[in-house]
Every structure is written in structure tokens, then in C-alpha cells.
Amino acid sequence: MSTTETVRAPLVRARDVEKRFGEHTVLSGIDLELQEGQVISLLGPSGSGKSTFLRCINLLEQIDSGEIRYRDEVLGFELRDGVYHPLAEKRKSRQRVHFGMVFQQFNLFPHLTALENVCEGLRVVQRQSRAEAEERGRFLLDRVGLADKAGQYPAMLSGGQQQRVAIARALAPRPAVMLFDEPTSALDPELVGEVLDVMRELADAGMTMLIVTHEMNFAREVSDAVALLDQGRIVEFGAPEQVLTDPQSERAKAFVNAMKRK
Amino acid sequence: MAPTSESTAAPAPAVGAAAGARREYRFARPVRWSWWISGAISVLVLLGVVDFLVNGRNWQWDVVAEYLFHPDILVGLGNTIVLTVTCAITGLLMGGVVAYLRMSSNPVFRAIGAVYIWLIRAIPALVLLLFIFFLAALLPQIPIGLPFLPPFASLPTNTLISQSTAAILGLTLIQGAYIGEIYRGGILSVPRGQLEAARSMGMTHWQAMRRIIAPQSIRVVIPPLGNEMITLFKNTSLVFVIGYTELLTTVQLIYGETYQTIPLLVVACIWYLALTSIAMLGQRQLEKRFGKGFRGVDD
């Protein structure tokens, strides 16, 4: 896509990331680079730490070692004299704006309509006027195919529609990176397609995306690279075809075979 | 487009049914015996109560009528309302402080909140009010300074704590503890993902609380809060022990002289009933207002 610059600094770079919950090490030695416009899918068995990794990037969890950067900015910490000092909540909030997060359970705000859900961040965080926010809100709802549902409350929408609103909501503040945590896992099978379609369009439009998913075919189709996580480590990384058809490590083989059987 | 479009086509004639001759379906209406029986019993009980109220000798309805709008009663009523509204406001604020302490990440704050709630639950309201009112006896001067060191200055307790400040202080402390727990319950009732979604889009903790968590907890908090407000309204009658002249104190003062105890208590009840009804109507309106987006989900 980018022909002018062949080598660019990655948009997000995780280095040797470690995360523990008490005694339990959930992530260890995670290295990952996400280039601008790139789509990377994270696959791996349940409990391997996929969600935790996304949550660390978005600062919903604080890492215990290593470093995650957005461009040059260290996320969640300030580096002074070689020591990482955790940032105050206010500054973390500001860094979170680089990322748009889509959750497995949608997490739409039930007391707000679809349009209000999409506008909420713009109004509260970006302090936009109502008119300005609503214009963008309507544009995004239209983009996910829900222009006619603007006034509906989440409880009246199907799961697929709710997740599309959630995607529009995450896109509203123009994040540089979209993070998806199993966006279709809570959906009835017939509703999965409409959400994947929206994500596919986003990928085609050049959005930088990190996607946790169990949809092998989708991952193969849209990803530039696939990372396979197991027990908090990346056990395999590479082009989708290679990782998903001809994995090298034993663990990766076992996982890919198990997924194929489903 | 899909092969399921049959339903949009004209209804197919039922097999075997002659065209035009539509069968009529008749449904029996169920007889709800339990409704009728309980209704009959209720009517009987109600009639009994009316009979008791109208024909009972000692109600002295003429006395009730005489005192219902008596100026002294109205003053007492006014004091009750003022005390209730004041303590409702201070109690709601105090509850916020208590909930903040209880949910803080600071362990010292959490401990303070817990001890406070524990004490308020343990001490009977009446006793607490008396303690505050008689604080002057325990602590004639309120010292300003550090414990064990000579105070920089001190204020005479008696001038600070009058009947009304003792009443307001006591009721606020009591309400604050219970309301704080109600708030906390409300906040905990909002699923975790809501806070995470709000934070993930860059809201600060307070923005998320105000815009996302609070509006959703209000719905949960209103019924117990309404309850608490009505309890407060009746609890104001406790301040008679420290001589604050609200409705019940006024009533007692009057029947202390006239010995018309029962009719005057009836007067007080009528007013409590009236004000409680108004408060409950207000609560209904609030519940409707904050139920937006939730109807059809859990009712």
C-alpha cells in the first residue's frame, strides 16, 4: 500500500511483554510489530492470553515487564532515567484514544440509543458539539449499514447489529488502530457474516487492525500476518497461509488441527 | 430473495376447508377462583375497618377535624418537611462520600468507610441523636488541633450543637451510611464491561462514572432510595427526644395537655400518609424516566 516509504517505524511495537496475575504468568516475552495499514490476527487456545494482550495495549491492564509503544510513545509508562514510571490515569486516558476497542460482549451503553452510543466518546472525550458528533455518528452508522437504527436502544437490536454499532462507536474518534477481541464469538452463526463483512471493508480501506478471532477462514483472508499464541507466548508468526496450513511447531500443529476439525 | 418468502404470499387455504366458510374459534374464559375469594375477603376486612373507624367511640373524629389544620400542627408539619428535605439532601451527599470511601483504591479510605457503616448500623438511631445532642456534656469544648497536644483554639460545643443542628447532623450520619451502601450496590450492579468500554474510548474515571455508570445505576438505586427517603421522613419523628418540634413532637405536646391522645395521633398519621403518597408518586415518575433503554429487557 505504501510505496513512498518502504520501511516505516511500526505503529505499535510490543517488546518482551510480560503480564502476571498474582503467581500466574499470563503473557511472557511477547514481541509483536504492527505496521500502519497492517492487519494481524491473533489465534490461540482459550486462556492463552489473547484478550489480556489486547487489554495491555489499550491500558486496561498494566504490564509487569517489557514495553509497548505507539509510534515513539511508551504506552502506560513514562521512561525517566531508564526507569518506567506508571502514568497517571488522566494520561493513560489520552493514550487510549489511539485505539478503538471492540469487545466480545459488545458492551454497548444500554441507556443510550445507537446514535448516542456512537457519539458519546466524541461528545465527552473530544468535546465536540452535538451537531458535529451526530454528523459523524450518522455517517458511521450508515457505513456499518445501520442508518435506519440510529434511534433504537441496544436492547432492540440483534447481536450482529449491536456489534456493528460497537464497531462504529470504536471508529468514531478516528483511532489509529482497531483492536477486536473475538467480535463474533457471542453471535448466532447466521449473524457472524454481517460483522465480518464490516471488518473486511475496514481492512480493505486500510485500517490498521489487531484481531483476536477463532474464524480461521476470515483470518486467512484478511490478515497480513497471523500470530499463534499458546500459554502466553507467540509460538508461531508469519503469513496466514504458512501459519494456518503448514505450521512448524508441534503446539501450532495441534492447535491448527483442532481448529480444522471444528 | 430467500426461499422463505412464502409468508408474504397470500394465506394458503387450509386443507379441506370450504372457501368462504370460515370456522369460528370460541375460547372459554378461565374462572379465577382465587381472585374472587381473596377479593371477597378483602372487601369484608375493609368494611370491618371502616366500621371500626366510623363507629368506634374513641376516635373522636370531630377532634381530628379540629386539629388537622391547627396552626401548631401546620408549624410542626412544616418543620418535619424542612428537616426531611434538608436531611435528604445532606444524606444523599453524605452517601456519595461514603460510597466513594468504600469503593476507593486507598485501603485507609475503605477502612474508614467500613468502620463508619459498622458503627451506624450498630448504634440505634435514637441513641445516636441523644449522643450528639448531649455531646456538650462529654466534650464541653471542641478542640481544634492535634490529639494529645494543646489545641490551637477551641469552640464551645453548646453554641455549635443546637436542637436543629443535632437533628440534622444525626439524621445525616444515619442516612449517609445506608444511602452509601445503596449507591455502592447500584454501581456494582452495572456490568464491568461498561466501565471498560467507557475507559477504552478515553474517558477518565469520573467521566465514565458520570456519563455511563451513574445513569445506569440510578435505575437500580431509585427503589431502595425511595424507601430510604420515606424512612427518613418518618425517622424525623425520632428527633422528639432532643426536643426539636416537628410534627410528632407538636402532637405530643398538645395531647399532653388535652389528653386527646388517639385523635391527635390520627392527625399525625393522616399527614404522614399524605406526604408519603406524594413521595411515592415522585418515585414512580423517576423510575419511568430512568427506565429508558431497559424496558422490554427486564420487565
Ligand SMILES: Nc1ncnc2c1ncn2[C@@H]1O[C@H](COP(=O)(O)OP(=O)(O)OP(=O)(O)O)[C@@H](O)[C@H]1O
Ligand atoms: N483479571 C484477571 N485476574 C486473574 N487472572 C486473569 C484475569 N484476566 C485473565 N486472567 C487469566 O489469564 C489467562 C489468560 O486469559 P485471557 O482472557 O487473556 O485468555 P484468552 O486467550 O483471551 O482466552 P479466551 O479465548 O477464552 O478468551 C487465563 O488463565 C485467565 O484465567
Ligand SMILES: [Mg+2]
Ligand atoms: Mg479472550
